[in-house]
Amino acid sequence: MAFEGLADRLQNTIKKITGKGKVSEQDVKEMTREVRLALLEADVNFKVVKDFIKRVKERAIGQEVMESLTPGQQVIKVVKEELTNLMGGEQSKIAVADRPPTVIMMVGLQGAGKTTTTGKLANLLRKKYNRNPLLVAADVYRPAAINQLQTLGKQLSMPVFSLGTDANPVDIANQAIEQAKADHNDYVIIDTAGRLHVDEALMGELKQIKADVKPNEVFLVVDAMTGQDAVNVAESFNEQLDITGVVLTKLDGDTRGGAALSIKAVTDKPIKFAGMGEKLDELEAFHPERMASRILGMGDVLSLIEKAQENVDEKRAKELEEKMRTASFTFDDFLEQMGQVRNMGPIEDLIGMLPGANKMKGLKNVQLDEKQISHVEAIIQSMTKKERQDPSLMNASRKKRIAKGSGRSVTEVNRLLKQFDEMKKMMKQMSNMQGGKKGKKGKGFNFPFM
Numbered sequence: 001m002a003f004e005g006l007a008d009r010l011q012n013t014i015k016k017i018t019g020k021g022k023v024s025e026q027d028v029k030e031m032t033r034e035v036r037l038a039l040l041e042a043d044v045n046f047k048v049v050k051d052f053i054k055r056v057k058e059r060a061i062g063q064e065v066m067e068s069l070t071p072g073q074q075v076i077k078v079v080k081e082e083l084t085n086l087m088g089g090e091q092s093k094i095a096v097a098d099r100p101p102t103v104i105m106m107v108g109l110q111g112a113g114k115t116t117t118t119g120k121l122a123n124l125l126r127k128k129y130n131r132n133p134l135l136v137a138a139d140v141y142r143p144a145a146i147n148q149l150q151t152l153g154k155q156l157s158m159p160v161f162s163l164g165t166d167a168n169p170v171d172i173a174n175q176a177i178e179q180a181k182a183d184h185n186d187y188v189i190i191d192t193a194g195r196l197h198v199d200e201a202l203m204g205e206l207k208q209i210k211a212d213v214k215p216n217e218v219f220l221v222v223d224a225m226t227g228q229d230a231v232n233v234a235e236s237f238n239e240q241l242d243i244t245g246v247v248l249t250k251l252d253g254d255t256r257g258g259a260a261l262s263i264k265a266v267t268d269k270p271i272k273f274a275g276m277g278e279k280l281d282e283l284e285a286f287h288p289e290r291m292a293s294r295i296l297g298m299g300d301v302l303s304l305i306e307k308a309q310e311n312v313d314e315k316r317a318k319e320l321e322e323k324m325r326t327a328s329f330t331f332d333d334f335l336e337q338m339g340q341v342r343n344m345g346p347i348e349d350l351i352g353m354l355p356g357a358n359k360m361k362g363l364k365n366v367q368l369d370e371k372q373i374s375h376v377e378a379i380i381q382s383m384t385k386k387e388r389q390d391p392s393l394m395n396a397s398r399k400k401r402i403a404k405g406s407g408r409s410v411t412e413v414n415r416l417l418k419q420f421d422e423m424k425k426m427m428k429q430m431s432n433m434q435g436g437k438k439g440k441k442g443k444g445f446n447f448p449f450m
Contacts, residue, residue, distance in 0.1 A: 007295045009038035014076050014296065028060045028075065035079065043227040043258030048086070048265040056082050080292050086261055087288035092245060092270035094125075095216040100186040101134070103177060103213055107206055107241060108221035109233060110194035113249035115145050117221045117275060118191040119152035120283035121247070124273075125187055126158070127281070134185035136176040137162040138169040138209070139193040149191055156280065159183070169193065169205060173213045190215070198233065203240045210241060217244045219272065222259065224248045230259035231266050238267040245272035248286070260291070329424060331388035335380045338373060378406035379416055391417055 013034040017027055032053050039049045059078045096102055104121070108114045118135060125131040135153055137160060139145035146162055153160035161176040173190050180188045192209060195202045210218060220243045222230040230248075237243055246263050251274040264270060271286040380388065382405035387393055394417060403410045 006038055006042040009041070010035060010079075010296060013038065014079065017075055025061055028057060031075065032057050032060075039258075039261065042261070045228065045231055045258070045262040045266060048262045051265070052082060052086055076296070080296055083261075083292040083295065084289045086265060087291055088264045088270045088286075089288055091285055091287045092272055093285075094129075094272065095244070097216050100184075101177065101180040101188045102186065102217070103215040104187065104189045104217045104219060105173075105206075105210060105213070105215040106189060106191050106219050106221060106247075107237060107243070108194055109198070110142075110196050112194065112221045112223045113275065114194055114221040115139070115148045115191050116152070116278075116280075117247055117249055117273075117283065118149065118189050119156060120275065120280055121219075121273065122158055122187070122189055123156050123280050124283050124285075126156075131187050132185050133158060133187040133189055134176060134180045134183070135160045136173060136188060136190040138172045138176075138190050140165045140167060140169055140172070141193050145191065145193075152280070159185070170209055170212050173209050177213060198236045198240075206241055217272075219243070219245050219247050220269075221247045221249060222263070223250055224259045224274075225250045227258050228262075231262045234259075234263050234267050234269075238269055243267070243269055245270050247271075247273045247275070247283075249275035251276055331380050331383060331391065331420065332385075334420065335377060335388075338377060375406070375408055375412065376416060379403075379408055379413055382406040391420065 013031055017031050035056070036049055036053045039052065040046065056078055059082070060075045094102075094104075106114050106118050106121075122133040122135055125133050135149055135158055137146040137149045143165055146165065150160050150162065152158075161172070161179055163172050163175065169192065176190065177188055179185075190209070190213070192206060193202065218241055220234055220237045220241075222233055224230060226233075234243075234246060246267070246269060248260055248263075248271055251260065260271060260274070271288075274284050274286045276282045276284055379402060382402045387398065387402075399410050399413045399417075403413050406413075
């Protein structure tokens, strides 16, 4: 995950100061020195680091003491607030035109993931905001870009406007907007041409499109993996086009995170969205405060709740919970719940959103192998319907058949059956402990295999 190295360094640094009943000026200086080194190692712009450390030091040394916090906690509060401000303070929402359609122009260098991000953004607008977007293929120099956008359109069942490679990009954009009005599309997302580097020809064309269609948003797509280069690219595009926001791609990769922490300060333009994976639903609105919390090991419960709400059927979750409570939970239910949790994203990422997960014994360095979950699914899917409903039917020959069908060992089948039985007993005990008291039922859904 992005920021992993930076998060570890910052969390270790602030741990030293958190519990202190008294914080001296020397303590603050030592902490800010460590923070400064951590940020520079994460490839954060030098000037940005200098200004950030200056503000933290000023506030941490001359702070007003709140009764509810220790002096050490006060300092951490200052660091979190300044980190949040550095990334933009508040979430910057997407524009909505007074009269539809809202026009979004996607710009950026070749290879940053612009075309894929165009599809992801359209998908997010439809799923989260109930919008009806039109995708526009305006990169006439790369037939592959047009084909790619059309393929994405088919996958998402969304319309794609194209006039091929011989048309003028300005004409394509204008005609697309007219088409959107006729078809009642409320958003038009224009995928423009990119180059391997910033040049006059590229900027000239983008300026021409912008002047003609007057987009409500100009989103620059930059690859977070390129570190300081991403900041330089953002600065160039902003000077030429006056962008309205940035979309960071590959923020889930092995990146040092410097781009996310520098772009807002350098361009004074917000990060609007972040790509957190390759799938078409892995684009998220960027929340500076939540990201600051995650970097400092304070978790991101709000994002976790949102993921659960988006991927879990609430009515079905309550039914499953009732089954677990009455010990009538079956392997079919178990399989369904595993699927719901997997839809929320990589399990390591979900655990990273829990407050203090980095301090939980056994979770800090755990590598939750997705293959293990696939193995469990394979074993359950190799059972008959009756076996899933009633595991007590299992005998040696049935177990042997299931092991062969799933490509796993009989030992693994036995282990799963034992774990499942123990889990059901535990759920029954928890239910009995509540003693039928009203209002004591848990809400939401559980993670039985975690």
